[in-house]
Amino acid sequence: MKLTRLIEFLRDHMKVVVRVCLVALALLVLLDALPAVVDKEHAHTWMEHVPGFWALFGFVGCVLLFVLSKTFGHFGVTTREDYYDE
C-alpha cells in the first residue's frame, strides 16, 4: 500500500524530517518578526508584538498543561481501572 510506504519512507529518513521541521519552526518565528510579511496591526495586546510570542505561548502552554494535568491526576483523580467494580 502506497500510504504505508510513504509513512515508512518518512520514518526511515527521520533525521532529515526532523531537520526540515526545525528549519520550518525557525522560519516561522523569523517571518513573524518581519512586519512586511506578518502585519500585526490587528494584534490585541502589546505582548503579541513580541516576535515569536505565540510560539512561546504554544511551547510553554503545552508543557504547562501536561505537567498540571498529570499533577491533578496524581492527587487521587487517576486511580485503578476496576475502581467502580464491586
Add this chain to the structure above:
Amino acid sequence: MSDFWLHPALILIVGSLLLPLVPARLKKGYLLLVPLLTFLHTISMAKGVFGEVQFLDWTLVFGRVDKLSAVFGYIMSLMCVIGTLYGMHVKEDAQHAAAWLYVSGSLGAIFAGDFLTLFVFWELMAFSSVFLIWFRRQPESLAAGYRYLLVHVVGGISLLAGIVLHCKATGSWAFTSLDVHHPSFAAYLILIGFILNAAVPPLHAWLPDAYPAGTFNGSVFLSAFTTKTAVYALCRGFAGMELLVVLGVVMSLYGVVYAVIENDMRRLFAYHIVSQVGYMVTGVGLGTELAINGACAHAFAHILYKGLLFMGGGAVLHMTGQTRFTELGGLYKKMPWTFLFTLVGGLSISAFPLLSGFVSKSMIVQAGFDHHVLWAAFLLNLASIGTFYCNGLKAPYLVWFGKSHCKPETWERAAEPPWNMLAAMGFTSFMCVFIGCYTPFLYNMLPYAVDYHPYTSYHVSESLQILLFTALAFFVLVKVGKLHPHAGLNIDLDWFYRMGGRAFLWAAKKPIQLTDSFVGELYRLAGLIPLMFSARTSGRFDNRVIDGAVDGLAETVRGIGSRLRFVQRGQMQENLAFAFAVAAVLIVIFIFAYNTFAQ
C-alpha cells in the same frame, strides 16, 4: 395548518418504522435513501413558520425555519447520512431505527417554535439515544446507559418545570430569547436543562461516562446530536448571558485536562467534546453577531470533525476490539487510511489552517478579543494547545505509532474497516478540507452576515506558531520518555451519583437486614421446638402428598415454558426501541388528527 408541510423528522420516524419490512437485498439502498431524502428535504425547505397546530388551548409550532435553525438542520441531517453510511453493514434494524429516531428528535427540537414541541422532541432524543449505548451489550454499557438516562430525565424535569413556570408567568409558549440580564427562576431552570445537555460542568459527567460505552457506530451519532442541539437551544434562548462566558471557558479547559490524562481513545475524544462545546458556549455568552456566528459555525465544523474522530476510534474498536492506548500502538501498518482520516479530524479540531476548525473556532476567539474579554480569548487559545496535543498528537501517536502494546490476537485482528466506513470517513475528511478552504460555503449559511476573514497573515502566523510549537513540546516530551500510556481510571463528578447510588442501596438494605436478623432470632427462640414437632409430621405428609403434586406441576410448567420460549424473543432493547418508535409516531399522529378533527 394552512398548507401541507412535511417535517423532515417525520421522514426518519416513518423510515425507521418501515425498516423491518424492507427485504434484506434492498436494505442497504434503503438505509442510504431515507437519510438522503431527509437531508435533501431539510436543505430545500423554504424559510418561514410552518406546521402550526392548535392543540387544546395552545398553538404548537413544528416548523420554524429561519437562518439559525436552518444551519443546524443542515448539518444534523447531513451527519445522519454520514453516520448511517458508516454503520451500514450493521445487520440489526433496531440500531438504525434508534439512531434515526435520535436524529428526528434533534431535528424536531431544532425546528420547534414553541417550548412544548421542543420538550417532546428533546425527550425523544434522550430515550432513543440510550439504545445506541445499550446495543453495545457489555455490562458496563448497560449500567452507563441507565446512568445516562437517569441524568437526562433529571435535566428533562428541570427543563419542563422551567417551561411551565415561564409560560405561566409570560402567558406564551413561544420559544424565543429569554431575558438574560435579569433571568427569572424559570429561566434558570430552563438553562439547567439546556446546559446539562450541552455537558457544561458540573453537569457534564454523563458524557464521558456514556459516549465511550456506545457501539462503534452509535457513538458517532452520539457525538453529534445531543450537545449541539443544546448549543442551538442556547443560541436561541440565552445569547448574551455573561455567565455562559465563564462556564464556556471553564469547560474548554476542563475537558482538556481530563483528556491529557485519559487512557481510552474514545473517552479522550469525548472529553474534547466537552472542551469544544466550551468554545460554543463562550460564543453564546459573548452574544455578539460575530460570536453567535462563531458558535454556529463551530458547531457545524465540530459535528463533522468530531464525527470523523469518533469514526476513527470506532474503526479501531470495530477492527481490534480495543480502545485503550495501553492495548494499542504501531497500527499504521494495518490501518493506514484510518490513521490518515483520523489525523485529518485531529488537525481540524486543532484549527490547522486550510481545515474546518480554523475558520470556525477563530471567530469565537476573535469575538472575545473584540469584546475586550481578553482573559477568555487567551484561555481559549490555551485550550486549543491541549486540543492539538490530545487529538492531533497524543491519540494518533499512541494508536498508530509509538511502541506497540497490542496483544498478538489484537494485532492479528487489526485491518482496515469495511469500505462503507472508509467511505464515510473519506467524505467527512473531504468536508473538513472543503470548509477550511472555501469559506463562503459555511459563512453564507450563518445567521448573521459575515464580515470576518480568517486567512490574514497575522492569524495564520499566530495559529501555526501555537500549533507547531505545541508539536515541538510534544516531541520533546516523547523524547524524554514522558509519554507512556498508563492504565487507569480518572474519577470525574459522576463519582457523586455512582457512589451516592451505592449509599442509597446500602441504606435500603440495612433496615431489611436488621429486620431479617430480628425475625431470625425470634424464630430461633420461639419457633424451634414447635418446628421440630411439626417437621416430623409434615415430613410424612410431604413424602406422600406434596411430592406427587409438585412433580405434576413442574412437568406442566416446563411444558408451558418451552412453548413460550418460541414466542418471546428475549431482546429487551430491541422491543423497547420499537415501542418508543411506535409511541413517537402515535403522539405525532394524535396531534395531527386532533387538529384535523377539531377544526
